[in-house]
Amino acid sequence: MPETAVEEAKQRVIEAGIRLMETGLIARTWGNVSHRVEGGRFVITPSGRDYRSLTPDDIVTVQISDCSYSGPTKPSSEKGVHAEVYKRFPNAHFVIHTHQEYASVISACNVDAVPIEEGMLAGRVLCGAYALPSTRKLQRNVAKALTRTSNKAIIMKNHGAVCYGASDTEAFEAALELDQACRQYIDDTYKSLTGEQEADAAALSRFALGLGYSSPAPVSRMLYHSRRTKDGFLLFNDSGSELLVRNGELNAALPEEASVYQQIYRKHKQINHIHWSGIPEVALFSQTGQPLKPLLDDFAQLIGTSARNTALSPSEVSAALKSSSAVLIRGMGALCCGVNSDEALAVRMVLEKNSKAHIGAKLLGQVKPIHYLESLLMRFVYLKKYSKQAAVTS
Ligand SMILES: [Zn+2]
Structure with missing residues (x-):
């Protein structure tokens, strides 16, 4: 794929930021998007800004090799995670880091990987080890997980996920497939433990929490x-x-x-x-x-x-x-x-x-x-x- 010009890449990053919010893959500014551009660099969303108000001037250009950048705007504090993906995979042109729901659920469970049967993520999606957000240690843990897989997604323990693709479309597909697969994994575990055919949210919750089927139903009135x-x-x-x-x-x-x-x-x-x-x-x-x-x-x-x-x-x-x-x-x-x-x-x-x-x-x-x-x-x-x-x- 030819390397994308900086201005075009910035525009795509802005559009993807809005799409991330609309698809529910992130809340507020938790999550970030980047696009590889010429000169060994990538452009990325800024730190702590509302995605609905971004202009191309707010998108920051960062060096892949050392995460350096110039200008007054600070890039996303997870820029290091993005840089690791670009370093490791020459075919990665678009990276998104999300706090998406079911990948996050899995990230809090005692599992090292999620098996996926079909689709673009077929194989195993690995869980990278925990470290505090925005730290060098988190960047190193993601880098370590990336050396053990060529899957287009990895889960970050107690945090979220990082997904990439040759294009924005592919990276989004990876994120959405990942969430479906993680949900499926939870539901399948419940079904195999109980012999149930369906994984109803309330029944699954009761079972997992040990509340028993006969425990009283929660008060059904919705509060204002x-x-x-x-x-x-x-x-x-x-x-x-x-x-x-x-x-x-x-x-x-x-x-x-x-x-x-x-x-x-x-x-x-x-x-x-x-x-x-x-x-x-x-x-x-x-x-x-x-x-x-x-x-x-x-x-x-x-x-x-x-x-x-x-x-x-x-x-x-x-x-x-x-x-x-x-x-x-x-x-x-x-x-x-x-x-x-x-x-x-x-x-x-x-x-x-x-x-x-x-x-x-x-x-x-x-x-x-x-x-x-x-x-x-x-x-x-x-x-x-x-x-x-x-x-x-x-
Ligand atoms: Zn995050």
């Missing part, structure tokens, strides 16, 4: 989402119902969560949006009464070292949110909070993925959260780096 208003807050749900509550005007006709939300907005000035998650994996995990620990880097960063599991009580929920941006509501689901709607939705996406990772890891034998001190460090760095940005764009 909410956002802060000038003099109170709004409750809204996915079917379009809205209830406006003014400060101090709670009444018995309002749903139970209204008093909880009022307390959250009173005590936590940085929370302006609360999104409810009641998917089976979250609702059933909440039944265990355990806190949810980070199995994936993005959970540690965005949510914290633990999401507590409490009753739907104003004081308990508000206390749980002091050190975390999400809280599990026992037997029901979870509240996911953010400074704006984008952040609350990203918290929800990451919490749901981490719940699925816990269930997948349990099904495959062992749940091993990220080391507490590493989680704490990631949370600290994240709060310093991103919370200011989010506040500016809210």
